[in-house]
Amino acid sequence: MRVMETSRVMDLYFRAPVRMKHVIGCSFAFAAACAPAVRATGGDGREALEAAVYAVVIDSLLASPQVPIVVIADSTFQAFGTDVFGDSTEAIYRDFLAINREPRSFPKRLPARTRVRRLNYSTYVQSGERFARFQRFRREYAPALGFYMISRPGFSADRQQAMLTILNGCVSYCTTVERVRLAWRGDRWRVTARGVMVEM
Numbered sequence: 001m002r003v004m005e006t007s008r009v010m011d012l013y014f015r016a017p018v019r020m021k022h023v024i025g026c027s028f029a030f031a032a033a034c035a036p037a038v039r040a041t042g043g044d045g046r047e048a049l050e051a052a053v054y055a056v057v058i059d060s061l062l063a064s065p066q067v068p069i070v071v072i073a074d075s076t077f078q079a080f081g082t083d084v085f086g087d088s089t090e091a092i093y094r095d096f097l098a099i100n101r102e103p104r105s106f107p108k109r110l111p112a113r114t115r116v117r118r119l120n121y122s123t124y125v126q127s128g129e130r131f132a133r134f135q136r137f138r139r140e141y142a143p144a145l146g147f148y149m150i151s152r153p154g155f156s157a158d159r160q161q162a163m164l165t166i167l168n169g170c171v172s173y174c175t176t177v178e179r180v181r182l183a184w185r186g187d188r189w190r191v192t193a194r195g196v197m198v199e200m
Contacts, residue, residue: 046155047107053153053162053182055112056189061166061180062148063114070114071141073121073149075103077167096154096163104152119147146170153182160184165197175200 062070079100110116119141124133141147151165162182169175177198182189 049155049159049162050153051107051110053164053189054107054150055110056182056191057150057164057166057180058110058112058114058116060191061194067143067145068115069117069141069144071117071119071144071147072106073147074106074118075121075149076100076106077149077151077165078103079151079165090156092154092156092161092163094154095156096151099152099154100165106150117141117144121149162189 058070058072077100079097106118108118119137124137137147138145146169149167149169153162153164155162160183162184163179164182165177165179167175167177175198176196178194178196180191180195181193183192184190
């Protein structure tokens with residue numbers, strides 16, 4: 001597993017333009033400048049497949065017995081090219097990068113068992129001083145302690161494997177970005193691997 005050094009991430013963040021800041025990762029602590037325009041997903045036949053992958057990730061990785069809701073940003077996370085699983089030559093990796101060149105609207109309806117609340121990301125990060133935003137988030141989304149921003153999943157050529165990136169922005173000024181791989185086994189999607197890309 002290859003993990004990007006925190007000092008390198010911070011240096012890239014503060015030197016990068018707004019678009020690249022969004023690509024590197026936006027947390028509560030650094031999100032004020034990260035609100036790119038969002039386009040709706042197209043009718044290319046992938047929506048149902050993507051929704052099924054999202055539902056599995058939410059129910060199996062993000063849901064918690066202690067917190068009955070999962071807060072997800074209303075726009076997807078732009079991917080950057082850190083190769084966590086050593087699969088940069090695979091079709092799934094190329095599809096993953098191609099489909100995540102710009103943020104898209106996160107689906108409003110998912111077949112997830114977990115209750116999902118959407119965070120209006122663009123409005124939220126531009127509204128007020130940082131600590132005040134934290135306090136407002138805790139009031140409006142309690143008992144959630146943070147939000148997730150999820151990329152669109154990339155798929156293998158046979159659509160039997162999927163890969164996506166998850167950013168976890170927590171209220172304690174931390175950020176974790178991880179890449180997740182899934183495989184279609186039997187009659188459902190299953191998480192097969194997780195790799196941390198950024199942790200700070």
